[in-house]
Amino acid sequence: MEPERPLPRPITPETRPYWDGLKQGKLLLPKCAACRHVFFYPRVVCPRCHSRDLGWIESRGRGTLHSFAIAQQAFNPAFKVAPPYVLAMIELEEGPRMLSNLINVKPDPTAIACDMEVEVVFQKVADDVTLPLFQPARR
Amino acid sequence: MTTLRNAACIVGVDESDEIGILPGKSQLALHLEAVTNAVHDAGLTVADVDGIFTAGQHSPALLGEALGVTPRYVDGTSVGGCSFIIMVEHAVLALHHGLCDVAVVSHGESGRSQVGVTRTRDTSLSGQFEIPFGFGPASTYFSLITTRHMHEHGTTLEQWAQVAVSTRQWACLNPKARFREPITIADVLRSRPVVWPFNLLNVCLVTDGGGAVVLTRADRARDCAKTPVYVRGMGEATEHVSITQMHRLTFSEATRLSGERAFRTAGVASADFDHIMLYDAFTSGPPIMLESLGIAKPGEGVRFFEEGRSTPGGKLPINTNGGGLSYTHTGMYGIFPIIEATRQLRGECGPRQVPDCRLSLVNGMGGMLSAAGTLVLSSQP
Numbered sequence: 001m002e003p004e005r006p007l008p009r010p011i012t013p014e015t016r017p018y019w020d021g022l023k024q025g026k027l028l029l030p031k032c033a034a035c036r037h038v039f040f041y042p043r044v045v046c047p048r049c050h051s052r053d054l055g056w057i058e059s060r061g062r063g064t065l066h067s068f069a070i071a072q073q074a075f076n077p078a079f080k081v082a083p084p085y086v087l088a089m090i091e092l093e094e095g096p097r098m099l100s101n102l103i104n105v106k107p108d109p110t111a112i113a114c115d116m117e118v119e120v121v122f123q124k125v126a127d128d129v130t131l132p133l134f135q136p137a138r139r
Numbered sequence: 140m141t142t143l144r145n146a147a148c149i150v151g152v153d154e155s156d157e158i159g160i161l162p163g164k165s166q167l168a169l170h171l172e173a174v175t176n177a178v179h180d181a182g183l184t185v186a187d188v189d190g191i192f193t194a195g196q197h198s199p200a201l202l203g204e205a206l207g208v209t210p211r212y213v214d215g216t217s218v219g220g221c222s223f224i225i226m227v228e229h230a231v232l233a234l235h236h237g238l239c240d241v242a243v244v245s246h247g248e249s250g251r252s253q254v255g256v257t258r259t260r261d262t263s264l265s266g267q268f269e270i271p272f273g274f275g276p277a278s279t280y281f282s283l284i285t286t287r288h289m290h291e292h293g294t295t296l297e298q299w300a301q302v303a304v305s306t307r308q309w310a311c312l313n314p315k316a317r318f319r320e321p322i323t324i325a326d327v328l329r330s331r332p333v334v335w336p337f338n339l340l341n342v343c344l345v346t347d348g349g350g351a352v353v354l355t356r357a358d359r360a361r362d363c364a365k366t367p368v369y370v371r372g373m374g375e376a377t378e379h380v381s382i383t384q385m386h387r388l389t390f391s392e393a394t395r396l397s398g399e400r401a402f403r404t405a406g407v408a409s410a411d412f413d414h415i416m417l418y419d420a421f422t423s424g425p426p427i428m429l430e431s432l433g434i435a436k437p438g439e440g441v442r443f444f445e446e447g448r449s450t451p452g453g454k455l456p457i458n459t460n461g462g463g464l465s466y467t468h469t470g471m472y473g474i475f476p477i478i479e480a481t482r483q484l485r486g487e488c489g490p491r492q493v494p495d496c497r498l499s500l501v502n503g504m505g506g507m508l509s510a511a512g513t514l515v516l517s518s519q520p
Contacts, residue, residue, distance in 0.1 A: 008267040015267060040383065041268050067290070067388055069282030072332035075275045085273055087334070089283050089383065097383040101272050109335055114290035131271055 003126045006078040015042045017056055022130040025122045027059040029094055040096035061120035062137065063092040068114070070107050084108075090118060090134050104135040144404055145520040147231040147242075148360035148367035151181025151353035152478040155247065158348030158467045159317055165255035166347075170197055170247020171205055173349030173474075181353040182364025183241060188353075190214075190239030192230055194222035195248055195471055196256065202245065212239035218377050219505020220418060223352070223474040224512030228373035230354045240355065244477075247349035250470035254347075264381055277420060278342055280382045280507045282334045285423040287388040289336065292438030294426075296336055300327035302422040303340050303464050305444045308451055310461025312491035317344055318465045327422075341422045343463035343472070350474035352481070357520065368481045371498075372405025372515030374398060379509050391508035394431035398502065398513045405515035409434040413496045414483050415455060416476035418503035419462040428502050432513075456493045459483060473503040473512065484518040 011019055021028035030042045034051035045052060069087045086102040103121065105111055117137035124130045153176035155169040170193075178185055190212040191199040199213035212233045216222050223244050230242035249256055265274070274280065288294050304324055310316035322340065330339040360367035376396035379385045386392055402408065409432065417425035426440025435443060443449055449457035460466045460479040467475060480499040482488050501514040 005271050005273070006266075008271045010263050010266060012263050012267075019267075041264060041381070067283040067287040069279065069286055069337075070335035071273055071279065072334060075273065075279065076270070079270075079273045079275075081273060084335075087273060087279055087283065089388075099269050099272050099274060099383060114287060125271075 004080045005125055005131070006076065007126055007129050008131070014044050018042055019129070021056070021058070022122060022132060023128060027061050027120050027132050028056045029059050029092070029096060031055050031057045038094045038096060040098050057094070059092055059094050063090045063118055065102065065112070065114060065116045065118050066091040066097055068102060068112055070109065086112065088134060100132060100134050102135065103133050141404060141406065143231055143235060143373065144371055144406065145357055145369045145517070146235040147354050147370050148357050149352055149370065149477070149481045149516070150355050150360050150363035150365065150367055151177045151179070151183065152481045153177040153180045153351060154315070154475070154478065155349035158315060159346055160251055161249070161347040162252040162254060164249065164347060166196065166247055166249040167205060167255060169249060169347060169349035170202065170245060173247055173351040174202070174206065174243055174245045177243065177245070177351035177353050180364065183353065187241045188243050190230060190233055190242035192226040192242060192244040193246065194226070195246060197247065210239070212242070218510035220420070220471040220473045221503030221505040221510055221512040222471065224477060224501060224503040224514055225375040227352065227354065227370060227477060227514055228375055228512065231370050231373060234354060234356045240359070242354045243351055244354070244474065245349070245351035246469070246471060246474040248469035248471060249347045250468070251345045251347050268381070277507070278334050278337055281421045281423065282337050283382060284388050284427070284507060285336050285421070288423060288427065291389050294438065294441055296328060297324050298441040299336070299341060299422040300324040301441065302419070302425060302444045303327050305446070305450045306419060306458045306462040307465045309459045309491055310465035312451065313461045313466055316461040316466040317346060337421065343420045343468040344465070346467045346469055348467050348469050350478050352474060352477050366485050366518065368484045369517045369520050370514060371517040372401040372403070372407065374400030374404070374513040375511065377505070377510040380506055382507050385507070385509070389427065390437070391427060391431040391504070391511060393511040394428055394502065394504065394508065395433070397511035398432040401513035401515050407498065407515055412455070412498050412500045414459065414480065414493045414499040415457045416480050416499065416501045417457060418472055418476065419458055419464050420468065420472065420504070422464065424504060424508070425457065427508065428504070431508070432502060451491065459488070459491050459493060476501045476503060477514065480516050484516055
């Protein structure tokens with residue numbers, strides 16, 4: 001099965017737990033044990049207090065759509081999802097922001113609004129790669 | 140910091156022999172042409188150059204080697220397109236302390252035709268957290284900034300389009316500009332959709348070209364070929380690279396810091412400028428820069444581009460070369476607004492000359508408003 005998207009790479013040692021968590025249907029976020037700051041993307045130093053004492057928490061998978069754009073053309077031959085598709089910046093309720101796609105929604109500016117509530121959808125894209133996508137939250 | 144005010148001058152500027160779509164010119168050729176042309180504009184020789192400042196794919200050492208120069212001061216600060224604006228500040232510092240006597244800040248890029256280009260970069264962040272979701276070109280990120288601005292401030296697609304319309308009016312007066320036919324708001328809104336809210340005419344060109352700027356200390360500047368342009372104020376800052384790490388999508392902290400220091404070093408206020416150059420990779424960039432610089436109130440940056448204000452004959456001309464939107468944009472555009480501001484302050488712009496131009500602001504960004512460089516340039520000390 002050829003992947004529909006470019007697979008995330010290169011996976012680095014500090015991000016591997018994040019990617020392993022996704023395979024198990026968990027959205028893990030780094031958390032600093034020293035100052036309790038939750039952040040993303042994973043790195044080896046807390047961006048707030050610079051401690052090396054870091055751990056992980058499991059996100060509830062909820063947040064808001066901080067911003068979005070709608071791709072009208074294909075930019076990358078390896079990204080085979082047909083346009084139009086929604087580029088999304090998600091603000092998770094735990095604090096950090098991440099980029100993703102908004103799916104299960106009409107890819108039209110009239111159907112989407114900044115700050116709308118969203119929830120994670122774990123999408124398997126290859127044998128051992130799962131991506132966190134998001135959809136409008138179902139209450 | 141005020142000891143640096145007017146310590147150095149821009150004494151030579153030029154582009155490469157040609158700019159535009161140049162499949163017959165290598166990236167290095169464009170760069171070398173720009174340097175030699177700017178040095179000639181200054182009335183100096185390449186042998187006089189002892190400070191080399193450049194970013195992109197050519198290190199200052201490579202440029203020195205190619206020119207047969209052994210610089211005693213080098214700088215390769217690389218934080219995106221504004222790197223050249225930032226390096227003018229570094230050149231002023233180096234000249235002021237006598238670490239070099241003739242500084243050249245320069246650029247060459249075969250952005251469109253990719254002649255002699257390689258790509259090597261750490262992609263571990265974008266490769267994991269951005270590319271798999273269909274992000275990639277700058278437009279996929281800057282669109283997020285634009286959408287959020289529309290949400291928070293009510294800016295409209297028509298207002299962004301006006302930035303392109305106003306900027307094109309200047310390009311019509313610049314013989315070196317790539318596109319020189321006037322456009323309307325309707326033209327922008329009808330142009331090919333790229334990534335909503337951007338259509339093609341909201342996005343900068345992709346061209347090939349080079350540019351260079353020569354500086355000396357102020358006392359030597361008077362011996363050069365043309366009226367010196369004084370570097371009165373300077374600033375720089377960076378905030379982020381990845382857009383998820385930008386504190387507020389609608390406000391550039393890097394620009395705020397860079398602008399504050401430039402204004403303070405220069406001892407000027409925003410009302411003093413006769414002319415402004417703002418790095419326009421996208422129509423939404425310049426208005427947000429004006430807000431981040433404190434020149435416009437939040438949400439009001441687009442008003443500066445309304446008909447009759449930033450346009451030819453208007454009260455505060457902006458992007459008088461036609462900008463990245465209509466004149467040229469090689470990829471790292473920042474050297475070109477410095478060249479245009481210098482020419483305006485010298486009075487050599489002909490049909491697009493801003494009358495009585497004495498004080499100019501040049502503000503550039505790197506990445507997605509990630510880095511900023513700001514210069515205040517003056518025709519008098």
